[in-house]
Amino acid sequence: MKFSRQREAIKEFMMTRKDHPTADTVYTHMREEFPNISLGTVYRNLQLLTDIGELQKVRVGDGLDHFDADTSLHYHFYCRQCGAVIDMDMDSITEINDIASKTFDGYIESHSLTFSGLCGRCVIRS
Amino acid sequence: MKFSRQREAIKEFMMTRKDHPTADTVYTHMREEFPNISLGTVYRNLQLLTDIGELQKVRVGDGLDHFDADTSLHYHFYCRQCGAVIDMDMDSITEINDIASKTFDGYIESHSLTFSGLCGRCVIRS
DNA sequence: CTTTTTGCAAATCGTTTGCATGGAC
DNA sequence: GTCCATGCAAACGATTTGCAAAAAG
Secondary structure, X not given: OOOOHHHHHHHHXXXXXXXXXXXXXXXXXXXXXXXXXXXXHHHHHHXXXXXXXXXXXXXXXXOOOEEEOOOOOOOEEEEOOOOOEEEOOOOXXXXXXXXXXXXXXEEEEXXXXXXXXXXXXXXXXX | OOOOHHHHHHHHHHHHOOOOOEHHHHHHHHHHHOOOOOHHHHHHHHHHHHHOOOOEEEOOOOOOOEEXXXXXXXXXXXXXXXXXXXXXXXXXXXXXXXXXXXXXXEEEEEEEEEEEEEEHHHHHHO
C-alpha cells in the first residue's frame, strides 16, 4: 500500500471524532482541505481502513454506514429522532458469545449490541 | 385501512416463515399467487405491516431489510458466509435497557443484539 | 361514488466501479 | 518506469414515489 495524503487526512479526521461519521460527513469535511477530493476516494479509503483494522464499520439500523476509529468492542446508541450515534459507557459482555454458543449450532464470532431511543438533547425537547 | 388480497397473502406468507425474508424474497413468492404483483406493492405492504406492529424490521448489517412476523424481543444470528438470518434460542435480557440507562443521558427504548459468524451448515463446509 | 390500493415506471439514495490521469516509490 | 491512488462519471442495488387505473367499501 502506498502513502496518500487523502487517506492520511481521513484517518486523522476519524481519530478526532467521537461520534460516528458517515462517508458523506467525512467527504464534506475533507473538501475543506482537499477541494477536489471525490466521494469515491472517501468511500474507498474508509473501506480500506476498515479492511486493515484501523476503522470499524458501525451499522445501527438507519441504513447508513457509520465509521468508528475505536475498533474495540463497545456498544452504541442510536437516536431515532436526530440520528446521532453515541458510544455507550458500559462494560462489554465478553462472555455473551460463549453463552449464546451453548444453544447455537455454529460458530459465533462476534456480537453487536445497539440501543435506541431518544438521546439527551432530544429527550429534553420532547 | 381497506382490505387487500395482496396484503393478506403477504401477511400469511410471513407467518409461515421462521427465517427472515427480504422484500425481494417475498416478491418472488408472491408472484406465484399474483403474477402481476409489483415490488412497490410488496415494499408498501411490508412497511405498512411493520407500522401497525404486525411485522418487525430486522437489520443485521448486510444492508438489507429483513422482516420477521415474530414481533417479540429476541435476538438474531447473521451468517457472514451464506447470509442466513436465524433466531437465537436464548432468553432476552429484558433488564439490559435499565442497566444501560444508568450510565446514559437519554431515554433508552429498546435494544437489539445480533450475533455473527458461521451458521451450522457453513461451519461444516469450512 | 369516494377512498384506498394496485401496477408500472421513474426517481432517489447510498455505495461501488471502470477508466484515464497523476502521484508514490 | 512501474504501480497504486485519485477524480470523475457512470453503474449499481435496494427502496421509495407519482400517477392513472382497479378494487374495496
